[in-house]
Amino acid sequence: MNMMSDAATEKAVNAPADEPVIKMRGKDVCVFYGPKQALFDVNLNIRENAVTALIGPSGCGKSTFLRSLNRMNDTIDTCRVTGDITLDGEDIYDPAIDVVELRARVGMVFQKPNPFPKSIYENVVYGPRIHGLVRNKADMDEVVEKSLVRAGLFNEVKDRLHEPGTGLSGGQQQRLCIARAIAVSPEVILMDEPCSALDPIATATVEELIHELRENYTIVIVTHSMQQAARVSQRTAMFHLGVLVEEGDTDKIFTNPDDPRTQDYITGRFG
Amino acid sequence: MSIFLLVTIVCVLGVVGYVLARSRVSGLETDSSVSYHSRPGYHGMHMAIATVLPALLVLAVWAISSQVVIGNVVKSSISQEVLGDSAAREGLTMGIVSSISRGLTLLNAEELKQAANGIDAARPLLAAKGVAIATDASDPMVTAAFRYNGLEQTSTFWRSIVVILAALVCGGWAWTQLGARVKARNRVEGVVLGLLILASSIAILTTIGIVLSMIRETGRFFASVPPLEFFFGTVWDPRFAAAGATESAGQFGLLPLLAGTLYIALVAMLVAVPIGLFAAVYMAEYAGPKLRSVAKPLLEVLAGIPTIVYGFFAVVTVGPFLRDLSAQISGIFTGDASSFIQAQSVLTAGAVMGIMLIPFVSSLSDDIITAVPRAMRDGSLGLGATRSETIKRVILPAALPGIVGALLLTASRAIGETMIVVLAAGVAARLTINPFEPMTTVTVKIVSQLTGDLEFNSPQTLVAFALGITLFVLTLGLNIYALYVVRKYREQYE
Numbered sequence: 038m039n040m041m042s043d044a045a046t047e048k049a050v051n052a053p054a055d056e057p058v059i060k061m062r063g064k065d066v067c068v069f070y071g072p073k074q075a076l077f078d079v080n081l082n083i084r085e086n087a088v089t090a091l092i093g094p095s096g097c098g099k100s101t102f103l104r105s106l107n108r109m110n111d112t113i114d115t116c117r118v119t120g121d122i123t124l125d126g127e128d129i130y131d132p133a134i135d136v137v138e139l140r141a142r143v144g145m146v147f148q149k150p151n152p153f154p155k156s157i158y159e160n161v162v163y164g165p166r167i168h169g170l171v172r173n174k175a176d177m178d179e180v181v182e183k184s185l186v187r188a189g190l191f192n193e194v195k196d197r198l199h200e201p202g203t204g205l206s207g208g209q210q211q212r213l214c215i216a217r218a219i220a221v222s223p224e225v226i227l228m229d230e231p232c233s234a235l236d237p238i239a240t241a242t243v244e245e246l247i248h249e250l251r252e253n254y255t256i257v258i259v260t261h262s263m264q265q266a267a268r269v270s271q272r273t274a275m276f277h278l279g280v281l282v283e284e285g286d287t288d289k290i291f292t293n294p295d296d297p298r299t300q301d302y303i304t305g306r307f308g
Numbered sequence: 309m310s311i312f313l314l315v316t317i318v319c320v321l322g323v324v325g326y327v328l329a330r331s332r333v334s335g336l337e338t339d340s341s342v343s344y345h346s347r348p349g350y351h352g353m354h355m356a357i358a359t360v361l362p363a364l365l366v367l368a369v370w371a372i373s374s375q376v377v378i379g380n381v382v383k384s385s386i387s388q389e390v391l392g393d394s395a396a397r398e399g400l401t402m403g404i405v406s407s408i409s410r411g412l413t414l415l416n417a418e419e420l421k422q423a424a425n426g427i428d429a430a431r432p433l434l435a436a437k438g439v440a441i442a443t444d445a446s447d448p449m450v451t452a453a454f455r456y457n458g459l460e461q462t463s464t465f466w467r468s469i470v471v472i473l474a475a476l477v478c479g480g481w482a483w484t485q486l487g488a489r490v491k492a493r494n495r496v497e498g499v500v501l502g503l504l505i506l507a508s509s510i511a512i513l514t515t516i517g518i519v520l521s522m523i524r525e526t527g528r529f530f531a532s533v534p535p536l537e538f539f540f541g542t543v544w545d546p547r548f549a550a551a552g553a554t555e556s557a558g559q560f561g562l563l564p565l566l567a568g569t570l571y572i573a574l575v576a577m578l579v580a581v582p583i584g585l586f587a588a589v590y591m592a593e594y595a596g597p598k599l600r601s602v603a604k605p606l607l608e609v610l611a612g613i614p615t616i617v618y619g620f621f622a623v624v625t626v627g628p629f630l631r632d633l634s635a636q637i638s639g640i641f642t643g644d645a646s647s648f649i650q651a652q653s654v655l656t657a658g659a660v661m662g663i664m665l666i667p668f669v670s671s672l673s674d675d676i677i678t679a680v681p682r683a684m685r686d687g688s689l690g691l692g693a694t695r696s697e698t699i700k701r702v703i704l705p706a707a708l709p710g711i712v713g714a715l716l717l718t719a720s721r722a723i724g725e726t727m728i729v730v731l732a733a734g735v736a737a738r739l740t741i742n743p744f745e746p747m748t749t750v751t752v753k754i755v756s757q758l759t760g761d762l763e764f765n766s767p768q769t770l771v772a773f774a775l776g777i778t779l780f781v782l783t784l785g786l787n788i789y790a791l792y793v794v795r796k797y798r799e800q801y802e
Contacts, residue, residue: 112689114596137692145690151683154706163701164691214687221691 060085060225060255061106061143065120068101068110075101078120079281081274083225088247088256090266090287093276094302099259102276103227106257107143108136124225141168144223148230150210152202152217157194160202160213161185164221180220188216189246208239215246219254226250228258232265244269263303267291275299309468314367318475322360325479329355329486336488346493354492357499358482363475370470374463382456390448404445408453409460411439426450519780525764525773532767533560538774544737546757546768560771562778564739568654568747569779572733573722575658575743576665580722581715583662584669591670592677593699604674611667619731622660627651627732630659634744649744657733658743661725668718676710677703709794716790720783726751750775 061083068076076098083089083106091099101110108129110116122129129139141164152160161181165171171180181198185191190212194205202213211231218226228247232240247256247269260266266273267287274284275296283296294300330352337344346354383391383402391401411434415423423430426447434441485492530538541561591604631647639645649655680703688698704711726749734746735756757772764770 107690109686109690112685137694140690140692144692145686147683147686147690149683151681151687153684153687153702163688164693167691167693167697167701217687217691 057087058085059083060125061257062123063102063106063120064122066102066105066122067119068098068105069117069119070113071115075279076105077279079276081281081284083255083257084272085255086251086253087272088251088258088270089272089274090270091257091259091274091276092261092263092266092302093282095261097276098279099274099276100229101279103229103257103259104145106225106227107140107145109140109145111136137168141221142223143225143227144218144221145227146211146214146218146229146231149234150207150214152205152210152213154201154203156199157185157202157205157213158198160217161220164217168221170221184216184220185213187219187250188212189242189249190216206239208235208242211235211239211243212246215243215250219250223254225255225257228256230259230261233261240265263291263305275302277302309464311367311371314468314471315364317472318360318363318367321363321472321475321479322356325359325482326352326356329483333486336486344488345491350493350496351486351490353496354485354490355479355482357496359475359479361499362478363471366474367467367471370463370467374460374467378456378459378463381459382452385455386448386452390446400442401449404442405449405452405456407439408434408441408445408450409456411437411441412453412457414439423450424454519777522773522777522780525770526777528765529767529770529774533771538562538771542739544753546771558768560767560774562750562775564737565748565750565753565775566778567739568729568733568737569723569749569751571654571741571743571747572657572661572729572749573719573725575654576661576722576725577715577719579659579662580665580669580718584666584718585673585711587666587670588673588677589699589704591674593695593703604671608667608671610664611671613664615664615725615727616731618660618664619727622656622728622732623651626660627653627656630656650746652732652734652746654733654743654745654747657729660732661722661728664725664728665718665722668721669714672714672717673707673711676707676714679710680706709796713790713794716786716793720786723749723783723786724751724779725749726755730755750779754779 059082063079063081063083066076066079066081067074079098079102081102091103093099104110105118105122106129108118110118118130124139124142127134129143144164153163155163158177158181161184162171162177165177165180171177182191185194190209193209194213202210205213211234215226215231231247232243235243244265247258250256251271258266258269270287272284273287273290275282275290275294275298277298282298283290283294285295290299291303294303330348333344333351334348337348379402382405383398386401386405391398408430412420412423412430414437415433419433423433427441427445427450430450431441431445538560539562541559542563543559543561544564545558546560547558587607591600591607595603628651630649630653631651634649635645635647638648684702684706685698688702689695693701729749729752733748735748735752736746737748737753738746740747754772754775757769757775760769
């Protein structure tokens with residue numbers, strides 16, 4: 038099956054427009070924390086301009102896989118990644134790749150909203166500034182407005198851009214983090230349970246936002262909520278005990294899964 | 309019965325009470341269907357506390373009051389003639405009596421009989437036991453000493469009886485209290501709470517006591533030296549002449565000392581803050597766990613070195629090194645190889661004090677930096693920031709209130725430091741802005757004003773209290789400011 042999908046995607050690069058384009062590709066990805074192996078030979082392709090949901094019970098390795106997509110696992114001392122992960126065909130674990138550049142292309146939004154203890158404005162220009170994307174005040178103003186508008190936050194905060202970002206509500210904070218991530222114009226946005234710390238209304242707003250962002254970005258989202266996965270994603274990958282159980286179109290996974298473990302999980306029999 | 313033995317007996321009674329009460333309650337618990345309010349252990353503790361605490365209180369009250377009562381009884385038995393007329397003479401006489409009485413307890417029965425004959429018989433006997441008696445001791449004092457010892461024996465006897473009785477009575481009362489609905493747990497926890505409150509109030513009350521005692525002495529100092537002269541005087545020259553002689557009262561200008569204190573502290577902070585902060589950043593952000601586990605304790609060893617040892621280091625190594633270095637430098641540039649840094653200088657003291665303060669800065673800041681949530685780091689790294697950008701732009705700003713607090717705490721320490729300054733910057737009170745010359749600090753002068761055998765009634769010694777309270781106000785102000793800064797930034801950041 039792996040070889041088949043590989044062959045299919047090789048073709049997809051030069052394929053006509055209605056064929057899905059593969060943005061990121063994981064091949065035989067294994068991740069170890071010290072002596073403990075957390076992921077076993079995961080082969081998963083991420084389609085461009087689609088939302089891919091990673092689901093599975095706690096500790097199944099879905100967050101680990103997500104974090105290895107922009108090498109956030111590098112920040113954990115004992116962590117080791119084997120196998121290939123490519124972004125537009127380039128191996129992201131290649132020593133020649135600059136991790137800073139990679140993370141500018143593959144942004145990340147975390148489980149808990151984590152705005153910096155700075156003003157809303159400073160939060161958004163943080164990334165563009167360190168990457169030299171903005172030259173002067175006008176550039177910065179533009180980037181801040183554009184990103185906040187995209188994140189659907191601008192109208193709520195336009196009068197208090199210079200107040201601390203930590204003073205916003207949870208849902209606003211999370212949208213601020215999304216604005217912060219899209220301010221550096223990434224190609225892929227990784228979201229690690231972005232709504233797990235939010236109330237239902239804020240969750241709905243963020244989900245709507247994800248839906249809109251799909252137009253311009255490739256999104257990978259880890260979620261514990263089956264409904265959320267069904268609502269926001271086009272592709273779903275099911276993980277269990279560090280193994281990729283199955284992946285496919287979200288509709289198919291949720292209505293007619295191949296694997297009994299997926300069936301059990303989405304019907305709430307475990308996890 | 310000695311106090312130690314008495315306390316031991318009371319504690320043993322307490323333990324016995326604990327065991328008895330606990331086993332009785334656990335026995336009752338299994339026998340009956342009644343549900344008990346407290347676990348057997350609490351009933352045991354209740355019993356033990358009831359036995360020990362009142363007994364110890366009685367003991368403490370007795371021990372304190374019996375001294376006073378016996379002393380007064382003995383004093384009233386001595387004739388006014390022997391006692392003397394002034395309070396100082398009275399104190400002296402009572403001192404002799406108590407040293408004789410203490411000496412008498414060392415003698416055996418045979419010797420006691422001889423000693424009772426009078427001071428001439430007692431003196432050699434006591435001297436043989438190593439107790440020297442003042443020359444103006446007299447026979448009535450020996451009699452008084454015997455009376456003193458007799459009273460004390462009686463007191464000790466009754467003390468033992470009363471204390472043990474108190475233990476038994478209160479323990480017995482607690483025994484009658486054993487029952488299903490008795491809230492032994494609440495009572496025990498109440499006593500523990502009381503102990504905790506007592507412990508924390510001791511620290512606070514001591515501080516208040518220290519301040520009050522200093523204020524009293526400072527008031528006496530300002531009675532002889534006008535505050536204006538003290539706070540704004542530029543000359544420090546206290547002149548150790550005959551104590552209390554007003555015409556020899558020197559000049560007590562605070563400014564040279566204050567300037568020296570702040571100057572040396574400033575140099576110390578200039579050394580300690582960058583090094584300490586960089587060390588902290590390295591330890592918290594870059595060092596691997598293995599290196600950290602070795603290097604951090606090693607760095608903290610510096611904090612354990614007594615400051616006098618730093619003083620040696622300054623005198624033997626740093627001072628001469630800086631002097632010779634400056635001689636060489638001026639040799640190169642001017643041809644005249646005379647040193648412009650003196651061996652004892654502000655620079656030497658500041659540098660060595662700075663080294664002493666490095667571990668304070670680094671270990672406090674390290675803890676604060678490590679406490680910045682991981683989410684902050686991840687958020688920044690996830691945006692493609694490098695480690696150093698993350699530290700500069702996110703972690704240090706987030707840790708800033710804590711770091712400022714740590715630095716001000718360190719500054720208070722620098723201001724209070726004495727031994728390094730004595731050895732490295734000298735004791736000359738001068739007003740200068742040249743860091744290569746000696747200066748001195750407030751604490752050094754406090755020590756030098758108080759070491760000596762002047763009485764506490766001349767401005768020369770009383771000035772120490774004025775200096776002390778100035779220093780206290782200074783560090784208190786610094787600490788309050790530290791708290792203010794921390795609060796202010798916290799409002800802005802959280």
